[in-house]
Amino acid sequence: MRLMPLTAAFLLALAAASPVVVFNKPTKVASDASSPLLLSIHKPQAQGQGQSQGHFAPVVALEESGDDHKKRPPRVNVTAWFESYHRSDDIRQYFLQLADDYRDLVTFVPQLARTYEGREVYAVKIGAKGCESRDKPQVWIQALQHAREWATGTTAQYLAHHFTSRYGKSSNVTKILRAAEIIIIPNMNPDGYEFSWDADRLWRKNRRNNGNGIYGVDLNRNWPDHWGNGGSSTDPDAEDYGGPHANSEPEVRGLVNFFKSQRRVLGAVDLHTHAQLILRPQGYTNASSPHEAEMKHVGDTMAQVIKGVHEMEYTSARLHEVSPLLTSGSTVDWFYSDQAASANGGQRAYSYAFELRPSPEGSEGGKIGFILPIEEVVPLGEEIAAAMEYFVEYIVKNPLKEK
Numbered sequence: 200m201r202l203m204p205l206t207a208a209f210l211l212a213l214a215a216a217s218p219v220v221v222f223n224k225p226t227k228v229a230s231d232a233s234s235p236l237l238l239s240i241h242k243p244q245a246q247g248q249g250q251s252q253g254h255f256a257p258v259v260a261l262e263e264s265g266d267d268h269k270k271r272p273p274r275v276n277v278t279a280w281f282e283s284y285h286r287s288d289d290i291r292q293y294f295l296q297l298a299d300d301y302r303d304l305v306t307f308v309p310q311l312a313r314t315y316e317g318r319e320v321y322a323v324k325i326g327a328k329g330c331e332s333r334d335k336p337q338v339w340i341q342a343l344q345h346a347r348e349w350a351t352g353t354t355a356q357y358l359a360h361h362f363t364s365r366y367g368k369s370s371n372v373t374k375i376l377r378a379a380e381i382i383i384i385p386n387m388n389p390d391g392y393e394f395s396w397d398a399d400r401l402w403r404k405n406r407r408n409n410g411n412g413i414y415g416v417d418l419n420r421n422w423p424d425h426w427g428n429g430g431s432s433t434d435p436d437a438e439d440y441g442g443p444h445a446n447s448e449p450e451v452r453g454l455v456n457f458f459k460s461q462r463r464v465l466g467a468v469d470l471h472t473h474a475q476l477i478l479r480p481q482g483y484t485n486a487s488s489p490h491e492a493e494m495k496h497v498g499d500t501m502a503q504v505i506k507g508v509h510e511m512e513y514t515s516a517r518l519h520e521v522s523p524l525l526t527s528g529s530t531v532d533w534f535y536s537d538q539a540a541s542a543n544g545g546q547r548a549y550s551y552a553f554e555l556r557p558s559p560e561g562s563e564g565g566k567i568g569f570i571l572p573i574e575e576v577v578p579l580g581e582e583i584a585a586a587m588e589y590f591v592e593y594i595v596k597n598p599l600k601e602k
């Protein structure tokens with residue numbers, strides 16, 4: 200086998216002809232090892248259970264031969280992508296194609312976790328590949344921890360689109376991607392997400408079988424920092440069931456391990472809906488964190504930046520300023536925790552949980568707030584992208600210092 204120069208030339212010509220690359224919708228998730236679209240993808244570390252269910256096709260780093268570019272699978276139309284919500288397989292395909300279309304910027308990182316139903320948790324890393332260094336700062340953004348919060352998924356997709364499509368065009372984005380690497384986990388709870396499509400639109404948890412016909416752990420109560428210290432349930436039937444023990448869930452465990460294997464994460468954002476809040480530590484206690492002033496400054500500024508885009512009001516607050524209840528085992532504490540900092544070369548991360556649109560008023564007082572009208576997906580993406588541009592730029596210059 201040999202690398203296929205024709206394929207590279209073909210893709211370059213395609214990219215030159217069309218700055219916004221047009222994808223066609225795939226008929227199924229790409230598993231076609233003959234596809235030149237998958238050239239830049241990492242070889243999987245393992246291939247295991249779950250393939251038979253068709254949720255996760257092994258992705259092979261490959262060499263190309265012959266006229267395989269003629270057999271490329273249909274591509275997704277990126278300009279129409281944000282006109283509907285998408286299933287897990289299609290979202291994964293979206294990111295695979297992004298990695299292929301922006302090989303100098305995007306790396307697809309497969310198999311961070313395998314869910315109970317055999318699906319893959321993966322990441323993409325976005326940064327200018329010519330500007331690597333051992334201590335290049337990183338920023339972590341994750342979505343769909345809670346299954347029903349679909350607009351977090353579209354926001355992660357929009358952020359990836361925003362940063363890739365503006366590299367080399369926007370001086371700010373270009374500067375950011377040269378200075379830092381953005382890690383996006385677009386769909387950290389694919390079992391729950393699929394269940395929210397197929398069975399229960401308002402499903403929140405993952406799909407652990409707790410026995411007796413009861414399913415699910417609230418992943419955002421399972422992170423290994425002050426786990427079970429209040430604000431989570433020990434009842435497997437509860438929406439905020441924290442799991443049998445800290446870090447018990449494959450989705451959380453996989454991401455904890457992935458986080459710990461990174462170079463230098465300066466900040467982390469966990470996307471949720473809804474109520475238009477920018478929340479900072481701490482969740483397990485009423486006490487302010489030692490970095491309250493720094494994180495308040497950044498949270499408040501992100502709210503201002505968001506308002507400047509479409510006039511939406513987001514409230515920047517400590518978790519406890521908006522909720523009298525404790526919340527233990529959540530990401531907002533874990534990203535900021537001693538454990539995460541020590542795994543991160545001693546660098547403590549700015550940590551936020553965003554609650555995206557709609558506002559509490561826009562939610563009509565109920566769970567309808569989890570169902571964001573599709574017309575709001577792009578405006579939401581635009582305002583969060585602006586906040587993330589500020590966030591990355593600021594924290595690269597002002598990393599948290601230990602006190």
Ligand SMILES: [Zn+2]
Pocket residue numbers: 344345348470471472
């Ligand atoms: Zn949530």
